[in-house]
Amino acid sequence: MDSKVDKALAENFNIVFKDESLLDEALTQASYVNEHPNQNLKFYERIEFLGDAVMQFVVSEYIFKRYPQLPQGRLTRLRAAMVNEESFASFARECHFNDYIRLGKGEELANARERDSLLCDIFESFVGAVYMDQGIKKVITFAEQVIYPKLDEGRFDDYFDHKTELQEMVQKNGPVSIDYQLLDENGPENDRVFKVAVLVNKVELGVGEAHSKKHAEQRAAKVALDQLKRKM
């Protein structure tokens, strides 16, 4: 692989491959292999198969341990929010993997380098290669750097369903009224901001703002949940 790639991986992720051929395999698309028939190259698909399973496992264990109260259905939804084509493609871009892929000329012209499906594949194949070369601990370190901080940044908040969680929490011991009230909406038509309050038994426990009412309600519910949890 390009020594610039090696340098970037070492600097950004402290990853130095012992077996460079695994990295080559992970970053090479079939179209490139077909254009270089005499170089005995491998393309990423097999190692992506492995990386996909490794990533599912690592993320599953992380959220299982981090959220010891979250029931199975919610764990499954959260994992689905973290482990999918769109989010893996965005991680791949943030890691600059789009610059590292080896593509055939046709695929290059078709701008495959920016295609979500390919970027997701490459993110998984990279993880597969790291696992093969350096084991599960290095994959976990990589996920701690690239994926888990996004949980705290709220990247997957929409999937958390704070409204359901709030409802379950306050109605545990019997019926309690929960109302969401639109307090305000502002801004131009194409960039509208909604401000919503959540009232539990007519007491305002949280306010949230977002570009849709649904998201504003989720954010209000999150604020209310955080407040209730602090009191417990």
Added chain:
Amino acid sequence: MDSKVDKALAENFNIVFKDESLLDEALTQASYVNEHPNQNLKFYERIEFLGDAVMQFVVSEYIFKRYPQLPQGRLTRLRAAMVNEESFASFARECHFNDYIRLGKGEELANARERDSLLCDIFESFVGAVYMDQGIKKVITFAEQVIYPKLDEGRFDDYFDHKTELQEMVQKNGPVSIDYQLLDENGPENDRVFKVAVLVNKVELGVGEAHSKKHAEQRAAKVALDQLKRKM
């Protein structure tokens, strides 16, 4: 958990739980928890979430390494044949997990103990508990005993698609004729046996017998493949 269960797990799988509460959790259905509200019990669903991911990972790595020539699509199909409700339910039965589950009375009467979906869940939750208690190596040892031998016994052969593999192998360097010929069919209407030969460039390379033509063709292709591989 029942000491008979502990004894059976130790004898059959050399598994002795350090933290018995993990085993209890893995083998307890929600209906049982609901009937014993004061015992502060947990049911298996969360640990099943983890066990599912652990099992996918362990099986993926195993077939990835065992079949270094199998392309991604075939690895995916093989994994799907190994990791699914029907096969996990059968593994659970072979391990006698159906006898170990703690069920509520209604579920017991509804014969939930023999339901594939529950048995599959329990197989996964058991794996999750072994992983939590003793780590990935013990899970691999368990899979080596319970799952992988079934590969050699041909349990997943239908999913291997030997016909496609044979075609890919012999047509690698250009077109070659492959014909399947019904040699014989025998037995009563409801227990018919078909005997099929595969001819590659008009030379018979394998014969297979099964209760359907399709399976007999697959078996013939497998015999031909084994023969060709021995010559390579």
